[in-house]
Amino acid sequence: MxxxxxxxxxxxxxxxxxxxxxxxxxxxxxxxxxxxxxxxxxxxxxxxxxxxxxxxxxxxxxxxxxxxxxxxxxxxxxxxxxxxxxxxxxxxxxxxxxxxxxxxxxxxxxxxxxxxxxxxxxxxxxxxxxxxxxxxxxxxxxxxxxxTSPVTLATVPTTARTLGWPRKSYTWAELAATATGADGLLLGSADPARSATGLLALSSIAESSRQKGADSDTRTAATAELLTQRVSDTDTRVLETLAQDDSGAEKGNPRRNEAVLLSEQAAFAHNSEGSGSTNLNLFYPTDGAPVLxxxxxxxxxxxxxxxxxxxxxxxxxxxxxxxxxxxxxxxxxxxxxxALDPTLVRTAGGLAPQPYDGNDAGPPSSESLQRALGLWTVTVQSARLTTVVDTSGSMAAPVPGRDGQSRMDVTKASLLRALAGFTPEDEIGLWEFATRLDGATDYRELEKTARLGEPVKGGGTHRDRLSDAFTALKPVPDGDTGLYDTMLAAYREAVATYVSGKFNALVILTDGSNKDDDSISRAELIKRLKTVVDPRRPVPLIAIAVGPDADRDEVDTIARATGGAGYEVSDPAEIQAVMLRAVMLSAGLTGPDSTAADRS
CATH class of the missing domain: 3.40.190.10 (Periplasmic binding protein-like II)
Known part of the structure; x- marks a missing residue:
């Protein structure tokens, strides 16, 4: 390019x-x-x-x-x-x-x-x-x-002023962080599977985020998840989603976007129309704009x-x-x-000191574009996840700095936030586990893995039932973990009920290693998991170790037997973000150089 x-x-x-x-x-x-x-x-x-x-x-x-x-x-x-x-x-x-x-x-x-x-x-x-x-x-x-035409972030004037335009500049990673923050932008994009503008921007966010630190995959996944909620079919249609006046999207229609990923040429054409639509202002990322x-x-x-x-x-x-x-x-x-015509840039919405005349970003590699497209595909593809939550007695332990909230309290809140991000077509289920929950059995299915939008008896949807089930989770007094038997049983069920066309995965959250003398050994668990794995029905196991007593290396070793991976969070509030990252890693989208150390 x-x-x-x-x-x-x-x-x-x-x-x-x-x-x-x-x-x-x-x-x-x-x-x-x-x-x-x-x-x-x-x-x-x-x-x-x-x-x-x-x-x-x-x-x-x-x-x-x-x-x-x-x-x-x-x-x-x-x-x-x-x-x-x-x-x-x-x-x-x-x-x-x-x-x-x-x-x-x-x-x-x-x-x-x-x-x-x-x-x-x-x-x-x-x-x-x-x-x-x-x-x-x-x-x-x-x-x-x-x-050529550089890819930029285009905003309505009120949002541009809030972001400090034109004097304040941002990297792609900083723009992504602004969009996904607590007071995030109503940000739209054309579908990266159908738009080079959307794909180049998402790839640039991923590369910029990698330069910023270890949480880059989480940030990129969060941006992709945000964009899925406000995506348009084509570059032409994304312009139709913008706020129609200078009152700002918050005061107008909340479904209207405050900002969109857009080429400079598209902004030029929009601003040249003279149709009464609000003119756009452009942010040119300081780490380089990819070009069409x-x-x-x-x-x-x-x-x-x-x-x-x-x-x-x-x-x-x-x-x-x-x-x-x-x-x-x-x-x-x-x-x-x-020579770049300054009139072109002004008409498009660019203004110094935005770096509109700087060097364009080098063309992204085929590998980086494939990773970005793969991430997008997994993000927009309907998911089928069975969530298995540790309800052993140690989940009642308080979380430092959380005003007396227990590990279970914070875990439930994080799961409920994650649940809100799934679509009605996604399928989610819930198991709990602790020793001898049901006689000698260490696990119990609380809600079947089903479509969130599916109506249920008594009114409401499966999402409502699942939300109630998350809220009702509580630690079992004196209950130990019972992890290995649970992992094997849940994995067998996930493979047996595999649904093609969806991203199938088993998500297990635990705050400790196995503490059940009646359970199978770890070596035996790994051996049996390998016999259940079916390449035609891929179900990666995503194991998240929660809290200071959890052993990430142990759960990572087990999960790898299924093509999955293990992760560690010190604060249960991080579960939602780690789940997004885990989905991307489990789909093999971070490249061959990913290591266990990357998953901390």
């Missing part, structure tokens, strides 16, 4: 279309000279021919373009027709059609149909990589970059005719013309090797 120069059309003498005025003068001069030479009659009789390059059928080129840049490309193509720009002696006829990037990428990756266009200009190289798929799709031949880079690619080049191939390269050269540059800039795009 980034900026790449197009061929210098003026240097070759073929890229710059002459103006209509110059062409008219040339034709008139030729006719005058012809008459002066006494050849007018011959010309009228057809004995002398002045070939019109557009008399024959022009060379037709179909171009699919990202909806944001399609109007600019269409204007350039229209001007080329008006100026009678030629390719190999034939007039150039480029037809531009706006198409959603993710739809084109999916169709090219599938490779089963005929595209119907010879050139593709998406908004980002992200889509070119997506279109390559597994290598079985329709081939793409890169030929340069048309324009609008790559120009030939589609299935081996199937192009010679005329089509040359026409495609002719139009690409034309996009390096000064007139084309002006058109792109008038539509809010930055162009390579050209």
């Amino acid at each position: 980034g900026r790449h120069s197009l061929p210098d059309a003026k240097a070759t003498g073929t890229g710059r279309a002459r103006s209509p005025r110059r062409r008219t003068v040339s034709i008139a001069t030729a006719l005058v000279l012809a008459v002066a030479a006494g050849t007018g009659v011959a010309a009228q009789s057809g004995l002398l021919s002045f070939a019109d390059p557009c008399a024959d059928a022009p060379v037709r080129l179909d171009l699919a373009a990202s909806p944001d840049i399609a109007p600019a490309l269409r204007a350039i193509a229209d001007r080329a027709r008006q100026d009678r720009v030629t390719t190999d002696g034939h007039c150039l006829d480029v037809r531009v059609e706006a198409r959603e990037n993710y739809q084109v990428a999916a169709a090219l990756a599938d490779g089963s149909g005929t595209p119907g266009y010879q050139v593709w200009v998406p908004d980002s190289d992200v889509w070119v990589e997506r279109a390559k798929g597994l290598g079985d799709g329709i081939s793409l031949t890169p030929a340069g970059t048309v324009a 880079d609008y790559p120009y690619s030939l589609v299935d080049e081996t199937e192009l005719t010679t005329d089509q191939s040359r026409a495609a390269m002719r139009f690409m050269a034309l996009l390096g013309d000064e007139a084309a540059y002006r058109t792109l800039q008038e539509h809010g795009f930055r162009v390579a090797d050209t």
Whole structure:
């Protein structure tokens, strides 16, 4: 990604279309000279021919373009027709059609149909990589970059002032922390699975957060969870979610966003409309804005005719013309090797000392984009979680600094907060465990794992019943842990009731190691878990060790037998955030260098 120069059309003498005025003068001069030479009659009789390059059928080129840049490309193509720009002696006829990037990428990756266009200009190289798929799709031949536009955070004016715009600047991690804090922003985004803007921003947040410290995965997961609640299908629709006036979203419709992840060009177009909508102000993160880079690619080049191939390269050269540059800039795009127009930035909503003219962030690696997309997929995918909570006597111990609240009190409050973040389509269940809860059995199912929106007898939903069950949890006096038997029984049940199409996991919270002489040993537990694991029905065990008596290394060793992991929290209030991080890690989204130390 980034900026790449197009061929210098003026240097070759073929890229710059002459103006209509110059062409008219040339034709008139030729006719005058012809008459002066006494050849007018011959010309009228057809004995002398002045070939019109557009008399024959022009060379037709179909171009699919990202909806944001399609109007600019269409204007350039229209001007080329008006100026009678030629390719190999034939007039150039480029037809531009706006198409959603993710739809084109999916169709090219599938490779089963005929595209119907010879050139593709998406908004980002992200889509070119997506279109390559597994290598079985329709081939793409890169030929340069048309324009660029940095990805920013756009806010309504009242929110911008609250955040200190334009003097106060933020990194991506700081913006994420502001959005997910106690008084967080009503922040919207286009779906990162369908929007390069959303995906690049989420990847930038993840990378910036990694630079800040060990809780980076938690922060990124929390941001993704926030965005899932206010996501739009496309970049165009995300603008429709913004607050409509300068009163601020809190005083207006709470479903309206105060801020959105947006490209500079989209903000430029919004602010240029003059429709009465509130103009946006832009924050450019200090650790670099990733850019939309609008790559120009030939589609299935081996199937192009010679005329089509040359026409495609002719139009690409034309996009390096000064007139084309002006058109792109008038539509809010930055162009390579050209000084940034401060009017463009001001119209878009940028203002010094925001670092709008700093270096763009380097293009994210394919691995980082895949991690961000994987995180998003897991976050938005419906979950099926069976939660197993320790109710042994030690859960009655007070938590330091919590005004006498017990481990159980704080654990319940954290679980209830986590429950509020799940959708009606998510499936959650609840078990409790302590020694001899039911005769010799150390565990008990309190609520089946079911869809939160499912109606229940007596009125209400499964969410209501589960909330009541969380609230009713209490320590069993003198009860020990009974951990190993519980883990095995709960894991067997989770695999047996696996639901495809959802993220299935078993979440166990315990404040101590196993203290039950009648239980199986840890070695035996691991051995039996391995026999239950089914790669076709993956259920990672997420084990969270709570409090100073818990042994994280022990639960991590056990959980790894299922493809899961163990975690440690000193304060039960951290459970909600750790659960988000655990889901991401269990899905293998933090890369191959994750270690047990990362899970502390």
